[in-house]
Amino acid sequence: MVVGAGFGGLFATKSLRRAEVDVTLINGTAYHLFQPLLYQVATGILSEGEIAPPIREILRRQDNVDVKLGWVRDVDVAARTVAVEAPGIDYTVEYDTLIVAAGASQSYFGNDGFADHAPGMKSIDDALELRARIFGAFELADLQSDPAEADRWMTFVVVGAGPTGVEMAGQIAELAHRTLPGQYKHIDPRRARIILIDALPAVLNTFGDHLSTRALRRLHLLGVEVELETKVVDVDATGIEVETKRGHQRIESMTKMWAAGVAAPPLSRKLAEAAGVETDRAGRIKVNPDCTLPGHPEIFAVGDMFSLNQLPGVAQVAIQSGRYAADQIKRRLAGKEPAKPFKYFDKGSMATISRFSAVASVGKLRVSGFLGWLMWLAVHLLYLVGFKNRVTAVLHWAVSFLGRGRSERVATFQQAYARAAVRAYGDPFERRRADAAAAPSPAAQPTDAAIR
Amino acid sequence: MVVGAGFGGLFATKSLRRAEVDVTLINGTAYHLFQPLLYQVATGILSEGEIAPPIREILRRQDNVDVKLGWVRDVDVAARTVAVEAPGIDYTVEYDTLIVAAGASQSYFGNDGFADHAPGMKSIDDALELRARIFGAFELADLQSDPAEADRWMTFVVVGAGPTGVEMAGQIAELAHRTLPGQYKHIDPRRARIILIDALPAVLNTFGDHLSTRALRRLHLLGVEVELETKVVDVDATGIEVETKRGHQRIESMTKMWAAGVAAPPLSRKLAEAAGVETDRAGRIKVNPDCTLPGHPEIFAVGDMFSLNQLPGVAQVAIQSGRYAADQIKRRLAGKEPAKPFKYFDKGSMATISRFSAVASVGKLRVSGFLGWLMWLAVHLLYLVGFKNRVTAVLHWAVSFLGRGRSERVATFQQAYARAAVRAYGDPFERRRADAAAAPSPAAQPTDAAIR
Numbered sequence: 027m028v029v030g031a032g033f034g035g036l037f038a039t040k041s042l043r044r045a046e047v048d049v050t051l052i053n054g055t056a057y058h059l060f061q062p063l064l065y066q067v068a069t070g071i072l073s074e075g076e077i078a079p080p081i082r083e084i085l086r087r088q089d090n091v092d093v094k095l096g097w098v099r100d101v102d103v104a105a106r107t108v109a110v111e112a113p114g115i116d117y118t119v120e121y122d123t124l125i126v127a128a129g130a131s132q133s134y135f136g137n138d139g140f141a142d143h144a145p146g147m148k149s150i151d152d153a154l155e156l157r158a159r160i161f162g163a164f165e166l167a168d169l170q171s172d173p174a175e176a177d178r179w180m181t182f183v184v185v186g187a188g189p190t191g192v193e194m195a196g197q198i199a200e201l202a203h204r205t206l207p208g209q210y211k212h213i214d215p216r217r218a219r220i221i222l223i224d225a226l227p228a229v230l231n232t233f234g235d236h237l238s239t240r241a242l243r244r245l246h247l248l249g250v251e252v253e254l255e256t257k258v259v260d261v262d263a264t265g266i267e268v269e270t271k272r273g274h275q276r277i278e279s280m281t282k283m284w285a286a287g288v289a290a291p292p293l294s295r296k297l298a299e300a301a302g303v304e305t306d307r308a309g310r311i312k313v314n315p316d317c318t319l320p321g322h323p324e325i326f327a328v329g330d331m332f333s334l335n336q337l338p339g340v341a342q343v344a345i346q347s348g349r350y351a352a353d354q355i356k357r358r359l360a361g362k363e364p365a366k367p368f369k370y371f372d373k374g375s376m377a378t379i380s381r382f383s384a385v386a387s388v389g390k391l392r393v394s395g396f397l398g399w400l401m402w403l404a405v406h407l408l409y410l411v412g413f414k415n416r417v418t419a420v421l422h423w424a425v426s427f428l429g430r431g432r433s434e435r436v437a438t439f440q441q442a443y444a445r446a447a448v449r450a451y452g453d454p455f456e457r458r459r460a461d462a463a464a465a466p467s468p469a470a471q472p473t474d475a476a477i478r
Numbered sequence: 479m480v481v482g483a484g485f486g487g488l489f490a491t492k493s494l495r496r497a498e499v500d501v502t503l504i505n506g507t508a509y510h511l512f513q514p515l516l517y518q519v520a521t522g523i524l525s526e527g528e529i530a531p532p533i534r535e536i537l538r539r540q541d542n543v544d545v546k547l548g549w550v551r552d553v554d555v556a557a558r559t560v561a562v563e564a565p566g567i568d569y570t571v572e573y574d575t576l577i578v579a580a581g582a583s584q585s586y587f588g589n590d591g592f593a594d595h596a597p598g599m600k601s602i603d604d605a606l607e608l609r610a611r612i613f614g615a616f617e618l619a620d621l622q623s624d625p626a627e628a629d630r631w632m633t634f635v636v637v638g639a640g641p642t643g644v645e646m647a648g649q650i651a652e653l654a655h656r657t658l659p660g661q662y663k664h665i666d667p668r669r670a671r672i673i674l675i676d677a678l679p680a681v682l683n684t685f686g687d688h689l690s691t692r693a694l695r696r697l698h699l700l701g702v703e704v705e706l707e708t709k710v711v712d713v714d715a716t717g718i719e720v721e722t723k724r725g726h727q728r729i730e731s732m733t734k735m736w737a738a739g740v741a742a743p744p745l746s747r748k749l750a751e752a753a754g755v756e757t758d759r760a761g762r763i764k765v766n767p768d769c770t771l772p773g774h775p776e777i778f779a780v781g782d783m784f785s786l787n788q789l790p791g792v793a794q795v796a797i798q799s800g801r802y803a804a805d806q807i808k809r810r811l812a813g814k815e816p817a818k819p820f821k822y823f824d825k826g827s828m829a830t831i832s833r834f835s836a837v838a839s840v841g842k843l844r845v846s847g848f849l850g851w852l853m854w855l856a857v858h859l860l861y862l863v864g865f866k867n868r869v870t871a872v873l874h875w876a877v878s879f880l881g882r883g884r885s886e887r888v889a890t891f892q893q894a895y896a897r898a899a900v901r902a903y904g905d906p907f908e909r910r911r912a913d914a915a916a917a918p919s920p921a922a923q924p925t926d927a928a929i930r
Contacts, residue, residue: 056617057888073525075886080613082661083887092663095617113614115621150888161532162565165508165547169567209534211544421873434527435535436509436602 027051027121029098029108029293031058031081034127034329034344041352043088046359050119052110054097056080059150062341063406065190067153068283069160069197070205070432074150076410076419094119098128098293103300103322123324125351126297126311130330130339133289133308140261144183144282147190156283158437160198163281164218168210174278180218181279183266185258186286187224188231189377192241194283195222196379199248205432221251221277223258223268224286230377230385232338237385240394244379258286288339294331301325306333315367317351326351334368342373376402381427479503479573481550481560481745483510483533486579486781486796493804495540498811502571504562506549508532511602514793515858517642519605520735521612521649522657522884526602528862528871546571550580550745555752555774575776577803578749578763582782582791585741585760592713596635596734599642608735610889612650615733616670620662626730632670633731635718637710638738639676640683641829644693646735647674648831651700657884673703673729675710675720676738682829682837684790689837692846696831710738740791746783753777758785767819769803778803786820794825828854833879 028035031053039051057078066072085091096110096117107118132146145155160182167179184195198220206215222229222245228238229245229252245252253270260267265278290309298305301319304312310333311319317332319325328351329344337343350368357365374388376398384398393401403423410419422433480487483505491503509530518524537543548562548569559570584598597607612634619631636647650672658667674681674697680690681697681704697704705722712719717730742761750757753771756764762785763771769784771777780803781796789795802820809817826840828850836850845853855875862871874885 055889056613070527073527073886074888075522075525078888080661080887086661093661094621095614096621112618112621114618117621117623161508162547166564166566169546169548169564169569171569206534209532209538209545434525435532436526436530437507 027108027119027123028125028127030127030129030329031055031093032061032127032129032329032344033341034129034331034348035125036081036084036348037345038125038127038328038348038352039085039091040088041349042090042355045090045352045356047090047355049091050094050121051081051085051091052094052096052098052108052119053081054095055150056082056095057150058084060409061148062189064147064150064153065193065197067150067434068147068156068194069201070157070435071197072419072422073434074154076422078150101126101293101297101300101325103297103325106324121324123326123355125326125328125348125355126293126331127328127344127348128291128293128331129344130288130308131291132284133287134284135287137261140258140284143261143263144185144266144284146284147194148288157435159281159283160201161435161437164206164210164213164215166280168212170212176213177219178264178278179280180213180215181221181277181281182218183221183223183277183279183282185223185266185282185284187222187226187229187252187254188285189375191222191224191285192229192245192377192379194285195220195245195250196248199245199250200380201432203249219251220249221253221279223253223256223266225255225257227255229254233375233377233385233387234392236392237387237394241377241379241385244383244394248380288330290331294327297325297327308333316354316364317347317368318354326354335370337370340375343370346370376405378402479560479571479575480577480579482579482581482781483507483545484513484579484581484781484796485793486581486783486800487577488533488536488800489797490577490579490780490800490804491537491543492540493801494542494807497542497804497808499542499807501543502546502573503533503537503543504546504548504550504560504571505533506547507602508534508545508547509602510536512861513600514641516599516602516605517645517649519602519886520599520608520646521653522609522887523649524871524874525886526606528874530602553578553745553749553752553777555749555777558776573776575778575807577778577780577800577807578745578783579780579796579800580743580745580783581796582740582760583743584736585739586736587739589713592710592736595713595715596637596718596736598736599646600740609887611733611735612653613887613889616658616662616665616667618732620664622664628665629671630716630730631732632665632667633673633729633733634670635673635675635729635731635734637675637718637734637736639674639678639681639704639706640737641827643674643676643737644681644697644829644831646737647672647697647702648700651697651702652832653884655701671703672701673705673731675705675708675718677707677709679707681706685827685829685837685839686844688844689839689846693829693831693837696835696846700832740782742783746779749777749779760785768806768816769799769820770806778806787822789822792827795822798822828857830854 027050028039029052031051036058039049042049058081060077063077067074081093096112098108098110100109107120110117132148134140145152163179167176170176182198184191202215202218230238230241255271257269259269265276266282268275294309294311298311301322303319310331311327313327313332313334314320317326317328328347330339376384376386378384382396382399384402385394386398386401479502480491481504488510491501494501510533512529515529519526533545548564550560550562552561559572562569584600586592597604615631619628622628634650636643654667654670682690682693707723709721711721717728718734719728746761746763750763753774755771762783763779765779765784765786766772769778769780780799782791806817828836828838830836834848834851836854837846838850838853
């Protein structure tokens with residue numbers, strides 16, 4: 027069984043295509059999410075469908091997979107079952123071998139209340155909410171008669187200067203300078219302030235000094251204010267409090283976003299506890315060199331959920347470890363020797379800063395500017411090609427890169443108010459249980475179905 | 479000033495392009511909605527951006543327009559001002575001449591509680607919620623161990639057999655028979671029941687006997703069960719109660735949708751009362767033959783909001799009456815004679831039933847099948863061309879019509895739970911006022927700004 031259809035889980039499942047196994051793939055959404063392009067949904071370039079193809083569509087030619095919708099809430103390592111929740115139904119599934127690839131959640135470093143005011147960048151919901159907030163901010167700025175109020179709506183703060191934060195800041199700058207000018211009567215979108223904050227002394231810290239400096243220069247050219255060695259102390263509805271080298275400071279801003287940290291999901295600690303294994307500070311499971319849990323050769327943890335050799339939480343680690351776990355399983359079935367310990371092959375990393383400009387670090391190669399951007403384009407096109415969404419995505423890119431338009435600017439009521447509504451409504455699963463207890467109805471009543 | 483950027487308000491505004499006037503265009507969303515294609519968003523063919531281009535983008539070359547986001551809550555006909563609410567700000571705007579084109583809302587004929595279980599088809603929010611419910615229903619059917627429960631998830635009920643209802647039913651049938659088969663382990667999507675209900679004795683009642691019969695035959699071929707002369711008595715979470723010729727019946731179904739009736743928005747009655755004019759049973763304002771309100775030559779009501787010569791609530795009536803109102807205003811400015819009373823030129827109506835098959839009624843011409851579909855395609859392409867969304871929309875159509883795929887199948891958490899969340903959270907404007915009263919903060923406090 028595979029838990030999670032992100033990069034780790036999806037590639038593990040695909041690698042098992044020709045194996046003599048029945049794979050049950052469980053995921054909380056019906057789609058696989060191509061997370062590296064999430065910022066393009068948040069800034070109106072691509073539609074959500076273009077970066078989130080249905081899992082069933084991707085795997086439609088793989089007969090040995092049973093795709094199931096649901097959130098895995100617990101693992102019973104003795105009985106070898108997982109407990110799953112989906113809307114209106116709870117069920118358990120048995121496994122012989124388990125690959126856990128449930129990814130990572132946004133981390134607010136203990137300040138979860140920040141999430142109400144500074145959405146993260148981990149899900150389609152996040153991206154659509156940010157899209158509604160970003161485009162909505164310009165609409166609302168245009169309505170203000172008080173200039174201070176308008177400025178507050180025209181100030182965008184991005185926390186975290188890793189690839190996601192840098193890409194978000196760059197895209198908002200492009201919106202403000204290329205897409206939106208001339209469309210408002212009372213504001214000049216070019217006057218928008220975009221502030222990128224990080225606690226570290228460099229942007230794109232993991233890319234090395236050379237590319238970091240290049241990226242910083244490019245961000246300055248775009249008009250992004252970069253505040254390094256700056257810590258976020260508090261976030262509220264109308265602003266953000268920071269601690270800089272120069273002391274305490276408040277930035278008035280209605281639109282904040284959080285791209286600063288990740289943590290393992292609750293399932294990670296639950297599983298570790300059940301299996302009697304350790305987790306690291308981020309809650310990731312400390313695995314054996316072959317990605318299995320100590321004492322549990324039948325359980326693999328891969329991608330963002332495992333802690334091994336201080337590997338970073340990037341797509342390539344997830345893909346390679348997912349494939350590695352699948353390979354080990356195939357070797358066991360064939361009665362072969364186990365493979366050598368998992369070794370990550372670093373294919374490099376890249377980040378776009380604006381159109382025609384990206385930085386890429388591949389082996390000893392450091393590329394920036396237009397050449398880096400061409401590499402970025404090639405890599406992302408190749409990936410999308412696998413999902414049949416290439417043609418319209420390429421067109422939307424053409425519109426956005428060559429023209430100045432954005433095709434996907436819809437901000438719906440539910441997107442703009444989703445977070446507030448969910449906060450008021452609570453976790454729908456919790457709610458469902460409460461509803462079922464209060465007044466049982468056929469739909470609301472949890473069903474304990476054992477599906478194999 | 480123009481209230482509403484639907485077909486009526488948008489075309490009125492565009493007609494005033496070369497006039498010596500300042501137009502303020504107020505709309506509750508930042509986009510214009512091409513409603514006739516809403517069913518394609520609900521069934522995964524087009525993205526929301528493709529049918530909902532930003533108003534500012536459409537009007538970017540028209541300098542005499544000030545676009546404002548907000549809901550018009552009231553009109554002071556004596557002071558000639560409108561009161562508007564937007565998130566975090568209330569404001570008033572003065573007018574010399576007013577064109578009211580606020581469209582229509584879904585009507586549940588007094589049973590507003592039905593809305594929780596059977597979303598309407600009037601907004602992008604509605605379409606995205608239905609998309610989440612429709613694709614989610616197949617996911618959840620696949621999880622059920624109880625066959626009766628699975629059947630309930632596999633039964634789709636569409637109330638209302640006008641163009642929207644017929645198009646929805648046809649598209650769900652295509653999903654079930656062409657797109658989804660082979661993607662599930664425990665259900666056969668082709669076994670889905672799609673039931674189309676109407677109180678009248680014919681589908682597409684306004685298209686005449688010949689096309690109605692053709693459409694009915696085509697729906698039967700698609701496997702849609704059509705229940706005519708059937709009234710909805712009750713709708714709940716797990717089913718729908720109907721009164722048929724054969725007596726009372728309950729249909730077990732988790733997924734219901736409502737395309738049965740429209741009513742004028744609350745603003746219509748408010749304005750009529752303030753101006754001392756009458757409304758019809760649907761709440762639409764009874765206007766003079768020149769679309770002005772009796773006793774108020776400075777106020778025009780157009781499109782779905784006016785009651786005149788029993789004209790239907792269709793896009794062409796809105797477009798033509800919007801243009802007519804703009805034309806009257808230009809004549810007044812030029813000191814010309816008023817134009818003759820508004821006369822609707824019926825360009826015909828059409829509805830697609832499935833790919834390659836539509837019915838169209840143009841003048842005395844009645845066309846059905848492939849030829850009707852080509853006409854439908856031509857008309858809708860021409861319209862979209864005006865909004866620059868043509869290329870990707872055409873590609874998405876090609877994918878859907880020639881292949882069997884759907885590009886836009888994302889069902890997000892917020893979309894699936896939006897209605898429940900909003901019900902719990904309440905109207906965000908009401909909520910905001912309550913919040914502001916409880917604990918005033920710069921963002922939550924209503925600002926009374928007078929913007930001219």
